[in-house]
Structures are given as C-alpha cells and as structure tokens.
Amino acid sequence: MRHFTKLFIAVVLTNLLFAAQLNAQSTKRPWMIGAGLNVIDFNAPYNFDQIAQTEYWNVLPAISKLTIARNLNPSFAVDLQLGGSRITTLTGGEEIGARGFIDADVDLRYKFDNGYIIKENAVFAPYLFAGGGINYLSQDQVRGNVGGGLGFNFWFWKDFGLNIQSAYRLVPGGDETVAGKQNYLNHSAGIVVRFGKNDTDKDGIEDDEDACVEEPGPASTMGCPDRDNDAVADKSDACPDNAGPVALNGCPDADADGIADKDDRCPSVAGTAAMKGCPDRDADTVADIDDQCPDQKGLVNLKGCPDTDADGVADKDDLCPTRAGTVALKGCPDRDGDGIADDDDRCPQDAGPISNGGCPVPKAEEIQSINVSAKSIQFVTGSDKIQASSNATLDNITALMLKYPNTRWSIEGHTDNVGKEAKNLDLSKRRAASVKNYFISKGVAADRLDSEGYGQIRPIADNKTAAGRTENRRVEIKLMEIGVKK
Known part of the structure; x- marks a missing residue:
C-alpha cells in the first residue's frame, strides 16, 4: 500500500x-x-x-x-x-x-x-x-x-x-x-x-468578451490596446499613435473635413473628398492648390483656367482670348495656315513665308513674264487707246496680279524722241493710265496700282534707228511691293 x-x-x-x-x-x-x-x-x-x-x-x-x-x-x-x-x-x-x-x-x-x-x-x-x-x-x-x-x-x-x-x-x-x-x-x-470568469490579461474584461485576450485594453475597444485613447483599437487604428475619430479609423483630421490628415493633400484647410481634402473655390474640379485660376471656373486640362474661345489655350495665356487660334501662336488665329498669326500677317488670307510678312511671293519667272509681256502692249499711233490685239496680253498680266492680291505694281509709260518732249511726256502718262484702268476694269484694286509717264527721258535703245525708237516706245510693269495688308 x-x-x-x-x-x-x-x-x-x-x-x-x-x-x-x-x-x-x-x-x-x-x-x-x-x-x-x-x-x-x-x-x-x-x-x-x-x-x-x-x-x-x-x-x-x-x-x-x-x-x-x-x-x-x-x-x-x-x-x-x-x-x-x-x-x-x-x-x-x-x-x-x-x-x-x-x-x-x-x-x-x-x-x-x-x-x-x-x-x-x-x-x-x-x-x-x-x-x-x-x-x-x-x-x-x-x-x-x-x-x-x-x-x-x-x-x-x-x-x-x-x-x-x-x-x-x-x-x-x-x-x-x-x-x-x-x-x-x-x-x-x-x-x-x-x-467562472477568465481574464488572462487582467484588464477587467472577461476573455470571452475580450477581443485581445493576451493584451490589456479598455472596455471602449473591447479589451484591446489603444495607445492614443481614441476609442479605436490599435489593431484597427490606421494611426495608433495619433488620436482620431472612429469614422476615420483613428486618424486625426485637423481641418475637420472628413478626410484623415494622412490622406489629406491640404490637412490644414477644409476641402472635399473629391479633391483629396483640398478646397475648390470655383467648383471646377481642380483643387485650389493646383488651380492656376482658383477664382475662375475652368478646365482640368488647363489647370483650372477658363478658355473662352475653346482653342486649348487658357485665357490668361491667350493673346487672342475671344478668337480661336493655335497653341503655337498663343491662341491667335492663322487663317492661311502659314504659321504667322493673323494679327501679325500682312496677308492673313494668303499663305506666305515669314520673311515676307506672311504674304505669298510671285515667282521670278512670273515677274519676268509680266515685264516682257508689258513691253508688247500696242496703242493706236499718237493715242492712248490700247489696240485690241493687246487685250490677251493684258488679260494674262491681270491673272497674275489677281493670283497675288497683296502685291502692288507700278505701270510706266515711255516714248521715243520723235516730236516735242512735252507732248511725249503727256502721251506716256495717258498710255500708262490706260493700262492701269484696264487692270482695274478686270478686278485689280486701284490702290494696288500706280501709273506714271516718263516721256522720252528713259530710253533703253538708240533713238537714231527705227528699231531703237520702236523699242523705246513701251510700257513697263514693275513689282513695287509685296505684302499689302488687305
């Protein structure tokens, strides 16, 4: 035993x-x-x-x-x-x-x-x-x-x-x-x-009601630790060392806008959830912190600035805010597409190079054609009346002038030395004016044309010969200016 x-x-x-x-x-x-x-x-x-x-x-x-x-x-x-x-x-x-x-x-x-x-x-x-x-x-x-x-x-x-x-x-x-x-x-x-009752962590909360049996905590968090005493248990607290409301998982919200400071781009200024806690005074869905025009409703892609003419250039940067233009020209239009804004383009409806102020430039061969053709214009002897045989020549010249509407031309009349000088001067002036009037009648603007007569003082050949005198009796048409603003 x-x-x-x-x-x-x-x-x-x-x-x-x-x-x-x-x-x-x-x-x-x-x-x-x-x-x-x-x-x-x-x-x-x-x-x-x-x-x-x-x-x-x-x-x-x-x-x-x-x-x-x-x-x-x-x-x-x-x-x-x-x-x-x-x-x-x-x-x-x-x-x-x-x-x-x-x-x-x-x-x-x-x-x-x-x-x-x-x-x-x-x-x-x-x-x-x-x-x-x-x-x-x-x-x-x-x-x-x-x-x-x-x-x-x-x-x-x-x-x-x-x-x-x-x-x-x-x-x-x-x-x-x-x-x-x-x-x-x-x-x-x-x-x-x-x-019986069990309280493993000795926090005064029974184990069967304690969500953290082995870690003491207050009743407000069902027995789980709460370091910042914000009634959100540390295990569920996104900011366990900074007190915050339950609705924000225990994170602080300094500006009381309902967005936790850790997620708030503007933690000291109340804003909206859509703006990640930042204000948007003009309600254009661009936060003021990012809005270059915070008091004017604008577009997101223009950083909150308005674009009155809808050309993709914000009004504040648009040199022509009421007329649609291109970004490259700071919002100004370019009707002829030559890269020069209409306001700076001497020929806004006709494309031309920058070197010529945006106006088209007649080709050298076209200018030469006008000069040569002009010398073949014939008049009735001793008169300023143009012979009908010259109409085709004049029409060809007219077509080129109309092709380049922003050009100005001078029409010069010349004679040989036969007769009195004063009479020759008057005749040359009248003949130059007749050619000018012909062009006007065909649609060339009068302000694009100048006419002048020089009589016998500018010969291009020897007046001692018949051939020379024939060559001196002539009309010359010269390009005066390119880029006349219409």
Whole structure:
C-alpha cells in the first residue's frame, strides 16, 4: 500500500507541476463541473473481447460520478474525479455479493478544441487524458492506480453539455485473482457545466468578451490596446499613435473635413473628398492648390483656367482670348495656315513665308513674264487707246496680279524722241493710265496700282534707228511691293 500511495502522490504532483508551468488559461470559462453515472468493469482488462458485454458492468443506478475541472490554457486542463459504484461482478463474472467501491483520480487532459486542431467553441470537443488516483473496495484496503483514456464533451447549449469518457485504470501489482487488486475500465456519462470568469490579461474584461485576450485594453475597444485613447483599437487604428475619430479609423483630421490628415493633400484647410481634402473655390474640379485660376471656373486640362474661345489655350495665356487660334501662336488665329498669326500677317488670307510678312511671293519667272509681256502692249499711233490685239496680253498680266492680291505694281509709260518732249511726256502718262484702268476694269484694286509717264527721258535703245525708237516706245510693269495688308 505504501508503494501505491507513493505512486499516486507522484502522479498527482507531476500533474500539478505540469499545470503550474502552463502560463495561460483557456479563453473560455475556466471551470467545469459534472455529474453522472459511473461504470466499473473488472472483466474487460483481462478479457478484452468482452469489453461490450454489459453484464460485467458494475453500476450504481444513481448519481455516482462527480467531476471538477480547471482549464489551464486552450490545450490543457486538470480535473479531479470522484466516483462510486456497487461491485457485484469481478473478472470472469465472479460474483462477490454487493460491495461498495470508491475511486478518486486526478488527470491531465489534452483538449482537441484548442483552436489549432478544431475551433475552441466547437460543439463536439474530444480529449485525451492521463493521470492517477486511489480506489477502495470495501472489505479491502486503499490502493493506488495510474491510467488514461479518452472522452468528449458535446455542448448542446451554451455552457451545458454531455460528457462521455472511458479510462483504463492500472493497479500496480494487479492480480486478476485478487479482489481489489484487479485492473479495471472506468466508463462514465453525465452532464457537465462550464462556469467562472477568465481574464488572462487582467484588464477587467472577461476573455470571452475580450477581443485581445493576451493584451490589456479598455472596455471602449473591447479589451484591446489603444495607445492614443481614441476609442479605436490599435489593431484597427490606421494611426495608433495619433488620436482620431472612429469614422476615420483613428486618424486625426485637423481641418475637420472628413478626410484623415494622412490622406489629406491640404490637412490644414477644409476641402472635399473629391479633391483629396483640398478646397475648390470655383467648383471646377481642380483643387485650389493646383488651380492656376482658383477664382475662375475652368478646365482640368488647363489647370483650372477658363478658355473662352475653346482653342486649348487658357485665357490668361491667350493673346487672342475671344478668337480661336493655335497653341503655337498663343491662341491667335492663322487663317492661311502659314504659321504667322493673323494679327501679325500682312496677308492673313494668303499663305506666305515669314520673311515676307506672311504674304505669298510671285515667282521670278512670273515677274519676268509680266515685264516682257508689258513691253508688247500696242496703242493706236499718237493715242492712248490700247489696240485690241493687246487685250490677251493684258488679260494674262491681270491673272497674275489677281493670283497675288497683296502685291502692288507700278505701270510706266515711255516714248521715243520723235516730236516735242512735252507732248511725249503727256502721251506716256495717258498710255500708262490706260493700262492701269484696264487692270482695274478686270478686278485689280486701284490702290494696288500706280501709273506714271516718263516721256522720252528713259530710253533703253538708240533713238537714231527705227528699231531703237520702236523699242523705246513701251510700257513697263514693275513689282513695287509685296505684302499689302488687305
């Protein structure tokens, strides 16, 4: 008996020592009590094939098993079980009358509902256990035992459940022929109840209501830490060290515009969410911080500035804000597309080079053609009347003048030295004027034409010969100016 007692004490101390080393309790109710039926079977350990034969079971038809257990952490619990029975049958069915039997055991449980294998709040919660204890069969002595087994709790409503377990109890020095020294199976079934409060982090909030069981925190954050005391738990706080409203996940909002400072481009000035916290005084969807015209409603692509003529150039940069133009010309139009703004183009409707002020330039061969053709214009002798044979020549010259409407021309009349000089001068003037009037009649603007007569003072050939005098009687048409503004 002394050896059995030492063994029992060793088992109990081992369990208690192991329990003391476990540094946390379950997040559930820490305590559990149970009551139910207790079954003792001395036959099955020696005749295992008869384990299911209930005629060998010894049971007291009343509450005969009491259990109290304490959770040590999510995986382990220690329990004390006290059971009683009325023994009538031993190994092999040996009848011994009716003798009382008491056993008391301390076991360490390994729970599968630990959150790793199955969830902690599982309805079906199996476990394994091992431990030792003492038992007493009336008319015998107290004996020690060691053993283990398996069981489960079925939690059918909150903290109330059904417990069923089976244990193999080994009595050291057991002898199947000696009553009281026989090994036995211990089955039990009953009701269990969980109770008690658990506060692992000692923050005053029970674990089953504590969202952060192992970290202390205030009730306002369900037991979770809140360093900045803004009622937003650090784990959910986007700014855990700066107090802010719940609506902004705990981040501050200095300008109270509903946008957290960390996301606010203008944290000190109230703005809108669409503008990422910046104001937009003119409501043009361009934040004032980016708006080059913050008090005038404008376009996004023009940095918030208006564009009255819709030419893609902001009014503030547009030299012609009411007339659509090109970006290259700072918003001014260029009707002839020659790269010179109309306001600076001497010929805004006719393309020309910059070197000529935007006016077209007659080709050298065209100018030469006019000069040559002009000298073939014929008049009635001694008169300023143009001969009809020269009309075709004049019409060709007219066409070139109309082709370049921004040119000015001088028409010069010349004579030979036959006759009086004054008369020749007058005749040359009248002939030049006749040619001018012809061009005007064909659509050439009068202000584009000058006419002058020089008489006999500018010969181009020798007046001593008939051929020379014929060459000196002539009309010359010269290009005076290119780029007359229309």
